Amino acid sequence: MEATCQxxxxxxxxxxxxxxxxxxxxxxFLILSFLLLVGGVILxxxxxxxxxxxxxxxxxxxxxxxxxxxxxMVEVWKSIRQKDIFNEFSLMLLATIGAFCIGEYPEGVxxxxxxxxxxxxxxxxxxxxxxxxxxxxxxxPEKALVLRQGKEQSVFPGEVEVGExxxxxxxxxxxxxxxxxxxxxxxxxxxxxxxxxxRTINRGEEVLAGMIVSGQxxxxxxxKPYEQSALARILALVQDASERxxxxxxxxxxxxxxxxxxxxxxxxxxxxxxxxxxxFHPGFDYFFKDWAYRGLVFLVISCPCALVISVPLGYFGxxxxxxxxxxxxxxxxxxxxxxxxxxxVFDKTGTLTTGHFQVFSMEADTVSSQRLLSILLTLEEKSTxxxxxxxxxxxxxxxxGRIGVTHLQEYPGYGLEGVIEGKNVLVGNxxxxxxxxxxxxxxISERVATVVVCAIAxxxxxxxxxxxxxxxxxxEAIGRLKQLHIDNIQLLSGDKKEIVAIFAKTLGIRHAxxxxxxxxxxxxLEKLNAEAGVSAAFVxxxxxxxxxxxxxxVGIAMGxxxxxxxxxxxxxxxQTDQPSKVATAISIGRATRRIVKQNIAGAIGVKSxxxxxxxxxxxxxxxxxxxxxxxxxxxxLNSVRILSKKFE
Numbered sequence: 001m002e003a004t005c006q007x008x009x010x011x012x013x014x015x016x017x018x019x020x021x022x023x024x025x026x027x028x029f030l031i032l033s034f035l036l037l038v039g040g041v042i043l044x045x046x047x048x049x050x051x052x053x054x055x056x057x058x059x060x061x062x063x064x065x066x067x068x069x070x071x072x073m074v075e076v077w078k079s080i081r082q083k084d085i086f087n088e089f090s091l092m093l094l095a096t097i098g099a100f101c102i103g104e105y106p107e108g109v110x111x112x113x114x115x116x117x118x119x120x121x122x123x124x125x126x127x128x129x130x131x132x133x134x135x136x137x138x139x140x141p142e143k144a145l146v147l148r149q150g151k152e153q154s155v156f157p158g159e160v161e162v163g164e165x166x167x168x169x170x171x172x173x174x175x176x177x178x179x180x181x182x183x184x185x186x187x188x189x190x191x192x193x194x195x196x197x198x199r200t201i202n203r204g205e206e207v208l209a210g211m212i213v214s215g216q217x218x219x220x221x222x223x224k225p226y227e228q229s230a231l232a233r234i235l236a237l238v239q240d241a242s243e244r245x246x247x248x249x250x251x252x253x254x255x256x257x258x259x260x261x262x263x264x265x266x267x268x269x270x271x272x273x274x275x276x277x278x279x280f281h282p283g284f285d286y287f288f289k290d291w292a293y294r295g296l297v298f299l300v301i302s303c304p305c306a307l308v309i310s311v312p313l314g315y316f317g318x319x320x321x322x323x324x325x326x327x328x329x330x331x332x333x334x335x336x337x338x339x340x341x342x343x344x345v346f347d348k349t350g351t352l353t354t355g356h357f358q359v360f361s362m363e364a365d366t367v368s369s370q371r372l373l374s375i376l377l378t379l380e381e382k383s384t385x386x387x388x389x390x391x392x393x394x395x396x397x398x399x400x401g402r403i404g405v406t407h408l409q410e411y412p413g414y415g416l417e418g419v420i421e422g423k424n425v426l427v428g429n430x431x432x433x434x435x436x437x438x439x440x441x442x443x444i445s446e447r448v449a450t451v452v453v454c455a456i457a458x459x460x461x462x463x464x465x466x467x468x469x470x471x472x473x474x475x476e477a478i479g480r481l482k483q484l485h486i487d488n489i490q491l492l493s494g495d496k497k498e499i500v501a502i503f504a505k506t507l508g509i510r511h512a513x514x515x516x517x518x519x520x521x522x523x524x525l526e527k528l529n530a531e532a533g534v535s536a537a538f539v540x541x542x543x544x545x546x547x548x549x550x551x552x553x554v555g556i557a558m559g560x561x562x563x564x565x566x567x568x569x570x571x572x573x574x575q576t577d578q579p580s581k582v583a584t585a586i587s588i589g590r591a592t593r594r595i596v597k598q599n600i601a602g603a604i605g606v607k608s609x610x611x612x613x614x615x616x617x618x619x620x621x622x623x624x625x626x627x628x629x630x631x632x633x634x635x636x637l638n639s640v641r642i643l644s645k646k647f648e
Contacts, residue, residue: 029067030117036064037109044106061105068109068116069096094264095299099621102289102296107621111300114625144175147219158226166220174211177229178220179204188212263302270615271295290617297614300624301607310599310635317642318592325647326575327585334571338554338589343536344486344582345525347548348493348503350386350541351558352477352579353468357390357450361465372454372462373400379416379427380452382408388416390466391452413494413517415452426455429494431515433460448498468495470506473580478507480583480648484590488534492521522547529553539582545569556582584647595642599635606631 040060043051051057075089092115099108144157147165157175160166165181168174174187186198189211198214201207207220209229226232271292278286315332322329329335349355364372377395380388381402405425408418414435415428426432430440430453438455440463445451449465481489491512493500500514513524525548528536538545538552549555549569557570558577574581610627613619619627 030113030120033064033067033109033113033116036060036067037106037113040064040109041106057105058100061100061109064109065096065100065112069093069112072112072116092300092303095296095621098292098296098299102292104293104621110622111296111625114629115300115303117629141173141175145169160222160226162222162225164222166222167217168213168220169217170213170215172213174207174209174213174220176220176222176226177206177208177224178222180207181219181221182216185216185218186214188214259302263299267295267298267302270298293621294615294617297619297621297624298611300621301610301614301619301628303628307600307603307635309632310603310639311596313636314592314596314599314639314642317595317639318588321592321642321645321647322585322588324643325581325584325588327581327588328573328575329585330571330573334554335589335592337535338537338572338586339593340535341537341554341586342486343488343490343528343534344481345490345492345528345536345538345552346509346579347521347538347540347545348491348495348500349468350577351539352474352491352503352507353470354577355386355468355541357387357466357468359390359394359464359466360449362462364462366456366459366461369462370398370400373398374403375420375425375456375461376400376427376452376454376464378403378405378420379408379418379425383410383416386468387450387452387466391464394464413519420456423457427452429453448496448502450495450499470503471577471579473578475507477579477582478509480580481586482508484583484586486586492516492524494518518545518547521545522551525551537582539579556585580648587647588642591642591645591647595638599638602638603631603635 040057043060044057072089072093076093079085079089092112096108096112099105099111141157143154144160145167146153146155146160147167152167160176166176166178180201180203182203184200184202185207186200187207189199189208199211206223207218209232271288271294274284274286274291275288278284312332315335318335319329319332322335329338346352362369362372367375373395376391377400380391380395383389403420405418405420408416410416411428411432414432415426417424417426419425426436426438430445430451433440433453433455436455436458438458438460440453440460444453444463447465449467451463451465453463454461478489489509489511491500491504491507491509493503493512493514494516495514497514500512504510504512516524525536525538528534529551535553537554537556538548539556539558540549541558547569549557549571554572555570556572556574558574558579572585574585606627610619610624614624
């Protein structure tokens with residue numbers, strides 16, 4: 001109801017002062033209006049001589065009205081200029097004017113006073129919920145200790161350039177994304193992932209803004225500017241999420257646009273239609289003041305603010321509750337969509353498994369083992385695929401050296417091709433070689449392991465065998481989904497069918513497919529979506545599964561904290577590597593939807609009953625105001641309670 005302070009939008013420091021000043025002014029106006037109202041009611045009852053002077057009573061209650069009524073009049077004027085005539089402001093103003101017109105001055109003031117009190121309390125509840133979420137997320141440090149010319153300088157993080165070195169002391173929060181320069185260090189990642197267990201990061205690995213250093217001072221080489229840090233993107237994601245409306249929110253908006261003018265017409269009908277009845281039925285006594293009063297009661301109680309405020313707040317609360325668990329919904333529409341999911345399709349590598357492959361066997365055929373490792377290192381280090389990274393680590397551990405390579409090309413789902421010392425080299429899965437007509441020994445394809453084969457100049461040269469392991473909570477993830485009555489759980493992978501079948505059996509997944517390329521997964525999901533009654537969520541690592549994430553009803557990216565592909569293609573980003581958070585996301589979505597449904601049903605139900613009672617003359621304006629404010633406050637309190645709910 002109060003004017004907006006422009007400074008608040010720009011300066012964090014001034015926001016508190018500005019809000020505090022407006023709070024004091026608003027409270028003062030409410031108290032003044034209340035005192036004048038109470039004084040007027042007392043004087044009306046006492047009927048003192050000066051009160052009987054014509055115009056004194058009207059002037060007194062008009063003065064009581066202005067402190068709370070003037071801001072509403074300003075809002076009505078703004079709305080009219082924007083061609084938005086029918087809204088809760090004009091509805092309340094019309095009810096007040098009507099009460100004055102029929103001589104019900106105290107009730108006219110009470111309508112506006114208690115409406116203003118209710119609005120004030122609602123806005124404070126909404127602001128508190130928003131502040132809690134912002135406080136939870138906006139943990140960016142205001143200073144960074146940068147090393148320049150051998151000296152430490154404390155500067156605003158936005159002034160640090162990419163490539164500069166920063167120092168962070170134990171217990172301090174990381175201000176910018178960067179690469180760790182120490183051998184290793186422990187970090188508290190709870191602000192980003194919701195997990196309390198510390199995480200060990202080794203030299204050269206990425207450290208993200210928002211983490212807290214444990215145990216020792218560290219140095220970081222900055223890799224991203226302040227505005228592009230992982231934490232900044234998370235904040236932007238949560239803030240932008242409020243702009244993507246759920247179907248229920250869009251329905252309430254459309255409903256309010258139609259509902260409010262209909263209410264005006266119904267209130268007018270309550271006032272005037274009985275006059276027509278009286279004209280044709282002389283025995284029917286029509287008193288305009290009585291029927292006008294009923295129409296005004298109808299106007300007050302029909303105010304849709306309980307729905308207009310509480311439904312969006314319910315979704316905002318759900319997004320906040322999810323972010324506390326390290327789950328980022330990109331909008332209320334996805335929070336709503338996840339409640340309809342009855343099929344969950346998982347990628348295997350990096351999603352249900354750790355993705356940390358280890359080489360346990362190697363065989364070289366036409367070249368020496370060291371030569372084969374050097375070739376593998378030269379090509380595989382150019383890829384970000386978990387298998388390629390595992391081969392790179394193994395080759396480096398074995399002391400392999402790099403060789404010059406030209407015309408390097410990666411084929412997603414197959415492997416890599418390049419030219420080394422004038423010879424064409426292929427490194428990847430067995431399908432890559434067989435598609436080129438290169439014969440691979442039969443026994444290799446029968447191995448129950450992930451196989452990386454190499455061909456030089458069109459001839460098989462050797463292979464590596466690798467293994468992967470399930471994540472600690474993978475079995476729990478499937479069990480929790482089944483507890484949520486999601487029984488259609490499937491596993492897709494580019495890995496060998498035999499390996500996928502073993503993992504599926506361990507996890508208790510009945511439907512599993514292996515040997516799939518990214519386009520095969522996309523085609524499979526399109527076919528699945530075409531089945532009647534299926535609403536599918538795909539859970540992938542956000543890197544190689546971008547097409548499938550985009551095609552699914554709900555795309556969920558695992559461990560997408562620093563992955564641009566995950567942020568862009570997924571609808572939901574789980575910041576940890578925990579597949580069990582998929583069930584948590586669905587639980588939060590369902591809880592939010594229940595709260596929104598309760599708000600809609602409760603508000604419409606209670607208001608409908610009081611509307612009928614008001615039209616029949618059983619409710620006064622005082623009762624109508626209290627009922628309207630009460631329903632709105634209950635809906636708001638019901639919406640924000642999701643922030644305090646505990647989810648596994």
